[in-house]
Every structure is written in C-alpha cells, then in structure tokens.
Amino acid sequence: MRTGPEGYTDRFERYADRHPRVVDAVIVLVLMACAVVGSGLTRPGAAPPQRDATVLVVMGASCLALFTHRSRPRTVTVVNAVCIVAVTALEYVLTPLLLAPVMAALYWLTTHTGLRTARFYSLTTAAALMTTSAVFDPTYPSSPVPRSIGYCFWLLLPLAAGSMTRLRRAYVASVRARAEHAERTREEEARLRATEERMRIARELHDVVAHHLALANAQAGTAAHFALTDPQRTKKILTSLTDTTSSALRDLKTTLGLLRHDSIPASGPLEPSPGLAHLPQLVSACAAAGLTVTVTTTGEARPLTSAVDLTAFRIVQEALTNATKHAAADSADVHLTYEDCRLLITITNGAPSGNTGAAAAAPGPGFGIMGMRERALTAGGEFRAGPRPGGGFEVATSLPLRPTATKASSKTADDPAGEA
Template sequence: METPKTLSTVRLAAPLLTNSGVGVGVAVLSLAGSLIGVGPQWISSPRPIDAVAVGLVVVVAGAVALRRRYPVSVLVVLNVVALAWSAFHYPGRLVLLIPLIACYTLAALRGWRWGLAGAGVTAFTAVVAIRVAFGAAEPSGIAGVAVWMAATAGAAGAAVGYNRAVLVATRAQLAREAQTREEQARRRVVEERLRIARELHDVLGHTMASISVQAGVGIHLLASRPAQAGEALSTIKHISDQGLTDVKAILGVLRADGDEPDRPRTPPGGLDQLDALLDSVRAAGVQPRLTIHGRARPLPAAVDLAAYRILQEALTNVVRHARASTVQLDLHYEPAHVVIRSRDDGSAVGPGQAGANGQGGHGISGMRERAMALSGQFTAGPHPDGGFQVRCTLPTPDQA
C-alpha cells in the first residue's frame, strides 16, 4: 500500500519528467533541423555543427525543462541562445523559434502584463537575430512575421493563464459553497436537536407536574376518600397516556427523516389542543379561565406551536409553583399578531416562581427563546395587582 509520502513524491516526479521530456524533445528537434538545414540559408556559408552548437542545444533542453519553475530566467536564456545561434551562423533556424515557448509560458503563469513584456523582449531579440544573420539581404517581411509570432505566443499564453485562473476561482467558489452547505446542514441539525429537546422539556415538564399534583391528591385522600383517590389515579393514567403519545410523536419525527427527508416536521401541539391542556390543569386543582379576544383564525404552524407550548409551560409553572386557585388566560387575535397572556392569583414570589421568573430552571428562558425565534416579544414577572403574569406577542407575517 502506498503511503501519503510516496504519493506526494510520485506527484512531484511526474511533471518533472514531463518537462524534462519536452526539453529533450525540443533540443533534439532543433538539432535535427540544423543538421538538415531547415529554413532559409544565411548570407554566408553556415558554420558546421560543433561542440559550441551542441552546448547551446543542451542549454535549450535544460531551460525548456525548467520553464515553469523559472519562467523569466528561461525567457532570457533562450533569447540569448537564439542570438548566439544566429551570430555564429549555425545552420537551421528552428532555434530562433524556441524563445516563443518561454514567451507563452511566462504569459500563462504570470498574466498578460508579464506576457506583454516577454513578447516585447522576444520580438526585439528576433529582429536583432535576423539582422545579424541576414544583414542587408534580410528577406522582405521576415521581421514583421517574427514580431507577429512573438505577440501571438504572448497572447495565447495570457488567454490560457486567464482560463486557468477562472477554473481555479470557480473550483474554489464551488468548494466554499459546498462547505457552506455542509455548515448550514450541521447548523440545522443542531437547531433541530435543540427544538426537539425543547419540545420534550415542555411535554415532560407539564406531564410530570400534573402527575405529581394528582399523586399528592391521591395519597392525601387514599385513606379518607378512596373514591376521589381513584379518580386521581385515573387522571394520572390519562395524563401519562397523553404524555407518552406526545413523546412518541416528537421522537417519531427523528425516525421518519431517513425515509422521508423532505417531509415537513410537525411535532404535536397547537391551540386546537388547548381544551385538553386546560382539562389537565383543572384536574390538578387550578381553575383556568380562557377569554378569546377578536376573531379566532388558523395561525401559521410555527406560531401555532409556539403559542401552545408557551401556554403549556406557563400553566405548568402555575400548577407546580404558584399555589394558585385560578389562572386567567387571554388570547388576542390582532391583524398581524397574536397576543398571549397568562396571569394567576397565586404567590408571585417564592422558590417556585423564582425559578419561573428566570432565577432558576429553564421554563421562562425556553418560552423566551420560542418567542425570540419568531421575532416576537416576551415578558414574565410579578403583576402589580398580585400573582404572576406571562405575556407574549407573536407576529403572523403571512396574515398581515
């Protein structure tokens, strides 16, 4: 099995071998062209290939192999080789075209500004080499062709470099978008877990509080009034069954996601279940009084659930902590809002209500988080006329 270090070595060796192969191939091709005399003849008799010519060809091979690592230096070296080749009047002129490779590489790697500079240097070198090689017998238009070829090489390199830069930027953008989607997915998972935890807290808190009250009543009446103790036990069973149903429905949302990922998550709860909630409060010995202001209407699912859970938590605090006999509930249906108010006639100060009003426990903070998540307003605290009050305003934007 190949280790990461071995794979890295292979990746580095592959382009090095490729560039070396290209360098050797260019050198061999230029030397072969010189031996067979490719291109127009110089004005004087060409100089035969000697050790200096072979040395220049070796320099060409090494420079072409290193063109990507040192593009500027390679451009200078290849232009010097072209000048030397023409000055010594070696046969064949393929060597004079090799600087175009460096010009193209420089523009592709460094951008159009460097490409423009490289094309200018290459064009100037080519014109000088032509004048040195041909003198007064310079063929017509050959200098213009040399300048055009240098400009073309620089422009082609700049276009390729720009295309590569666009591809790199596009890939980076796609990678960032993929990372953003992953982060959003993780954040949604965390938010969903918090929401489900909040649902379980509300359901279990209300259920256990009601069971605790009914169990206390049953214990108290077991000896003196067995019939009423039996009613308390029946109420406990009903409350437990309802609590288990709600918990199963909430947890069922988790299990259903694997088979139906696009199915809307709708945990139980809503103002249409308010009567059952008030029955459990009555069974706990507290008389709720519900007043609806305005015309009742269906609410958005998120608002409906939040309103129900806030009322449920408020009533749970009343049953557990307030030592109240009655609790007044008001629902105000306004054009763009629904206002919820709960006020009991119990003790506004004490261990239980201290927990409820934020000095301990999580009931009030949970209600506040629900309201803030919907851009609502929430207040809770002792009422000036006695008792404890919870007030929440939830916007209904799709009905405004």
C-alpha cells in the same frame, strides 16, 4: 467524460501535474531535435552552413536550461535569449525551429509570471535579435530591413498562447472554487437544518415531558396529602393521575413518531398536534394537580393556522406547568384576546391566598421560558415574561393572525378603485 480537444487538454494537464519531470524531458528532447534540424537550414540558393559543435552546444544549453522553467522562469528566458543571439551572431538563419526553445521559455514565462513581464522580455529579445542580425547579416547593407525582423513576430505567439493558458487556468480555478463553495454551503445548510430540527424536537419533548411530569408530581403529592383524610378525593386524583400519564405517553409517542424512518411502519396513526381546542383537558389536568385555571376569551375566536395553534397551546401549557411547579398560588388566569391581526395571550398567577403582598415564586433556571420565547419568535410573534408589580408572575405573547375577511371585504367596498 469529454472526448473533444478540451478533454484531451484536461487529461494532459492532469498527467503533467502528476509527472512533471517526464513531461519536461519529452518537451526538451523535442525542442532539441527542432534546434538540430533548424541549424541545418539555409537561405534559398545559398550553400548549407558548416555546422560545428558550437551551435549544438549553444542550443543544447538553451534546451537544458528549460528544465528549471518552473522555479526560475526569468533566468531560463534570459539564457535562451542569449543563446539565440549567439546563434544569430554565428550567421545561422533564424527559423521557427531555432526559435522554438526561446518561444517555449517565453510561453512558460507568461504562464508563471503574467503578460506584462513576458512582454518586456519578449521585446528585449526581439530588439537584441534585430540588432545582432543587422550587424552580422551580410545582406544588410543592400537591404534596409534585416531578414530576421519577420521571425521576430514569431515571439508574439508564445505571449498569446501563454495568456490563453493563464486565463483558462484562472477560469478552471474559479469554477472549482465556486463548486467547492457551493458544496460547503450545501453542507452548512444541511447542518443548520438538522440543528433546527433537533432544537424543534427537543423543544417539543421538553414541553410534553416537563408538563405531564410536573402535573403527575403535583397530583401524586396532592393524593398523598388527602390519602387519610379524604379517600374519595384521593381516588379521584389518582384517576386523574392515570389520565395524565396516559396523555403523556400519547404525546410522547406522537412526537417520537416524527423521528421514525419512512421504511419503518408505525404501530398506528399519529395524533394531530394539540391546539387551543385542547385547553379544557389542560385545565382539568391542572385542577387535578391543585391549580385552578380560569380561561377568558375576548373578541371573536377564529380558526388558527396549525403553527400558530400549536405555538399558542404550548406557551399556555408551559406557563401553567411553571405555575404548578414554582408558584405558591393555587389559581391562574388565561386570557385570550382576538384582534384583527394578532392573538394576545396572557397567563398570570396571583400571590398566595391570605398573603397578597408576597410575590409568587418565579420559575427557576431551565429551558421553559427560553422555549416559549423561541416558539413565539419562530411564529413571527412577540414574547415577554416576568413578575407582576402587585405580586405573581405573568407570561404574555402576541401571535400574528390573518385579517378578518369581513374587514378586508369592507375595505374593498369602500375603495372605488377596488370595485373597478
């Protein structure tokens, strides 16, 4: 809390905003007292003026007009200018006390309308005062300059004070606007981050739940088909079904563990995020569901960042899940190509055996392809999916990789400037 002059000014402005009539009444009473005192002053060596009710009525009218300075600042200035000219015509000495009401009117005119309008009214008032003083000042013939010209410079003070007040209010308003904008920006950024986090968690849950449920459904259907004809194979499939549901529970627990609050202790350590190292388990689960998956790798496999590794695994997982649910083919191919700066992943499922001309069914409406595309774009890669010309469906993605160290070192060795 500020206790200096600026702090007192802020508190006064806040009080004036809450109680404007009270502040106006106090100011008008003070200005009226100044006018009464100023009307009793005279020149050095001259007799005191014979005050009558006329000057009190005129100055009282000028002060009372100040009550409407918020709604009619120009009219209030004109009324005060006319009143002070009338007081000058009555041969009263112009002093800062008598000029106080018109100075207050000019100050409020500056704060309400601006400096250009206040300058015009101030110059007009000063010219009227000098003209009236030249006509009614008894010492004017002996003095080439009217005595009132010095007091006209007092009219410049409200212009300066009003301009400073106007600039200060504009500065405070701009600071408040910037603070409000910053607050809105922080809130919008927080909402955006929350939305992105919800989307990430929803995408992760979709990949986990949809994949394992699709495999479990396929395994259960296959087990029901061989239940009577091949009990041994049925038992093996049901064992794989148990492994699939257990894996689904573990992945779901890992994903939901990210939502736990820090103050809530977890029941156990969270498992690391899956990656391409988990492809053998994924291939085994698909085989139990009746889908034969062949994985081929071209190029030298390199360690991947956690984000790229998770993205690559989830795309392969979702593509194989779609092949299990929607495709009529019983096989799929996963091809990994490691290049210098990118990893190419292609997942294809061919047409059904015995009907090579028929295209495999494309994935139905859902969030699978949308989620894969979002994952690839988030990792800085590219993605495409669609039917193959010869039948089947293909999913392809390109994910960024860091350049190999050997090539970077050879490039440095070939560059003489690099050696230097």
